[in-house]
Amino acid sequence: xxxxxxxxxxxxxxxLTLPVFYWLLLILPPLLFFFxxxxxxxxxxxxxxxxxxxxxxxxxxxxxxxxxEQMESIHITRQIKSQSELEMLILKGEVMGAVHFPxxxxxxxxxxxxxxxTLYTNASSLVxxxxxxxxxxxxxxxxxxxxxxxxxxxxxINREKAMALVQPVQLTTLPLYNPGYNYFQYxxxxxxxxxxxxxxxxxxxxxxxxxxxxxxxxxxxxxxRGSALRILSGKALAHLVVAxxxxxxxxxxxxxxxxxxxxxxxxHFFILFSLLAMACISVGMLISVIFSDTMLSTDIALFYTAPxxxxxxxxxxxxxxxxxxxxxxxxxxxxxxxxxxxxxxxMQLPFRYAFHEMGVLLxxxxxxxxxxxxxxxxxxxxxxxxx
Numbered sequence: 313x314x315x316x317x318x319x320x321x322x323x324x325x326x327x328l329t330l331p332v333f334y335w336l337l338l339i340l341p342p343l344l345f346f347f348x349x350x351x352x353x354x355x356x357x358x359x360x361x362x363x364x365x366x367x368x369x370x371x372x373x374x375x376x377x378x379x380x381e382q383m384e385s386i387h388i389t390r391q392i393k394s395q396s397e398l399e400m401l402i403l404k405g406e407v408m409g410a411v412h413f414p415x416x417x418x419x420x421x422x423x424x425x426x427x428x429x430t431l432y433t434n435a436s437s438l439v440x441x442x443x444x445x446x447x448x449x450x451x452x453x454x455x456x457x458x459x460x461x462x463x464x465x466x467x468x469i470n471r472e473k474a475m476a477l478v479q480p481v482q483l484t485t486l487p488l489y490n491p492g493y494n495y496f497q498y499x500x501x502x503x504x505x506x507x508x509x510x511x512x513x514x515x516x517x518x519x520x521x522x523x524x525x526x527x528x529x530x531x532x533x534x535x536x537r538g539s540a541l542r543i544l545s546g547k548a549l550a551h552l553v554v555a556x557x558x559x560x561x562x563x564x565x566x567x568x569x570x571x572x573x574x575x576x577x578x579x580h581f582f583i584l585f586s587l588l589a590m591a592c593i594s595v596g597m598l599i600s601v602i603f604s605d606t607m608l609s610t611d612i613a614l615f616y617t618a619p620x621x622x623x624x625x626x627x628x629x630x631x632x633x634x635x636x637x638x639x640x641x642x643x644x645x646x647x648x649x650x651x652x653x654x655x656x657x658x659m660q661l662p663f664r665y666a667f668h669e670m671g672v673l674l675x676x677x678x679x680x681x682x683x684x685x686x687x688x689x690x691x692x693x694x695x696x697x698x699x
Contacts, residue, residue, distance in 0.1 A: 315536055319546025320553075322535065327554060332522065336515050337551075341508065341558050345566045348503045352496040353570070359387035360440050362448075363398060363410035366391070370418035376455045380411065383447040385440075395432075402434050409433040409444040411452070421456065429456075489659050497572050501657070502626045502650065504562055505585070509592050509646045510617040512555060516596015517609040519547050520688070525606060533696045540688040544681065548593050555589035580656040580663055584649060584670060591645040591676035598684040601691065620646040648672040 327333040362380070366373050381388050390407055392398050401407045412430040420427045431448050433441035490498050523529045536542040559582060567573035574581075596613065603609040623630070623641035630641050641647045652669030655661045 315539070315542045316546045316549070318535055319532070319543060320550045322532075323547050323550035324553075327550070330522075330526070332518060333515065336511055337554050337558075341511060342561055344507050345504050345562060348500055348507070349496070349566055349570050352500055354495075356384070356494060357440055357443055358384055360385050360408045360444060361389040361406060362386045362444065363390040363392045363401060363407045364388055365393065365395075365398065365410055365412040367415045368413040368417035370413075372418040372421065372455070373413040376411075376413065376451060379451045379455060380448060383451060385443040385447050398432060402432075407434075408437065408440050409448070411448055427456070496570060497658075500570070500572065501567075501653070502621065502624075504566070505588070505649065505653065506621045506624070506646055508555070508558060508562075508585075509588060509620060509649070512551070512589055512592035513596040513599075513613050513617050514610065515551065516593050517599045517603075517613040518606065519551075519597055520600040521604050521606045521609055524604060529695065533692060538692055538696050540685050540692055544597060544685055544688065547597065548590070548681075551593050552586070552589055555593075556586070559585050574657055574660070577657045577660050580666070581653065584652045584656060584666060584673075587670055587673035587677075588645055588649040591673045591680075594677045594680040594684065595645065598680045598687070601684050601687045616644070620644050623647065624650045626650055642672075645673055645676050 327337055364377050364380075366377070377388065380386050390401060390410075392401070392410060395412075398407070398410050402409075410432045412432070414428060414430075417427050417429070429452050431445065431452070433444045435441045520529075523532055532543060536546070563573065563578055563581065595616075599609050599612055599616075603612065619640075621627075623633070623637060623644065624647045625641065630638050630647070633641070648669040652666035652673075655665045655669075656663070
């Protein structure tokens with residue numbers, strides 16, 4: 313164990329003294345974490361600019377306009393008179409949507425005739441468009457039902473029976489795990505952890521070929537007494553401790569400051585994150601021992617890690633992707649980590665629900681570490697000069 317400990321200490325010195333390491337491992341992570349957190353500090357999309365196209369000019373249209381303005385995501389900024397005017401405002405980015413109240417809307421409602429109220433949204437901005445649709449449709453459907461309810465009551469039907477006629481089926485919506493549709497709670501943990509995966513792998517691919525660039529390969533071999541296992545174990549342990557430091561930064565500072573800390577699930581998160589870090593370190597070391605050229609190994613690591621967030625299923629379900637994309641997602645540690653993270657940290661499910669994901673992360677280590685060990689043994693056999 314003493315040579316392994318010496319390699320660990322040596323690696324920490326390299327992390328603290330070589331710019332390529334301390335920038336990637338110690339300076340960049342906190343900057344990225346705060347940068348991601350501040351992007352979504354407002355947590356929700358609110359006060360989206362909205363236009364009213366009112367050809368009805370009735371008490372009902374004015375009441376619906378008032379109710380629309382009360383919705384959290386809607387802020388009425390313009391009154392318009394045509395669809396061409398609306399399209400021009402959307403193209404300029406001055407409004408995100410609009411609603412059109414047709415001529416004689418109130419008369420048709422009172423006489424029981426169907427009324428076609430048109431809701432326009434800028435679907436090129438997918439999430440704001442869905443929010444506008446959800447809130448505006450809620451107001452319009454509820455408002456229309458209210459008009460019919462008043463008409464039935466005025467005809468002599470008591471309120472309870474009138475309510476049953478207007479709303480024979482009542483729907484109760486209960487969003488789980490992120491009921492407030494909080495961007496911060498949803499996106500920031502994912503962005504932070506995918507950044508950590510990329511950083512750990514990018515540093516991992518430098519662990520051996522950068523020794524050649526700094527002319528310290530023989531020093532490393534001598535310190536390990538020619539043992540590939542000692543070298544891999546020492547470097548892996550040193551970088552695992554650095555990953556734990558970044559974990560403490562995330563869960564001890566970033567999450568509490570921005571109100572997304574979940575102390576009950578932190579230990580489970582720690583176990584899952586440790587497995588992710590071990591998998592990423594092992595993958596990075598494997599690339600580093602196979603490819604001696606630093607630029608080539610870095611390019612491979614970028615190609616491997618850059619699409620992790622897209623293929624993880626965080627923004628689009630993996631089961632809906634083509635089969636070959638699903639396999640590509642599976643060969644990245646982050647996909648399994650994310651599934652486990654959602655279960656343990658966001659859903660707060662018992663530990664056993666993430667056993668499969670933890671097993672996959674452990675499989676990455678059990679496959680890549682031994683292969684890296686064999687490759688490094690072969691390199692040492694060819695290169696090691698006993699002093």
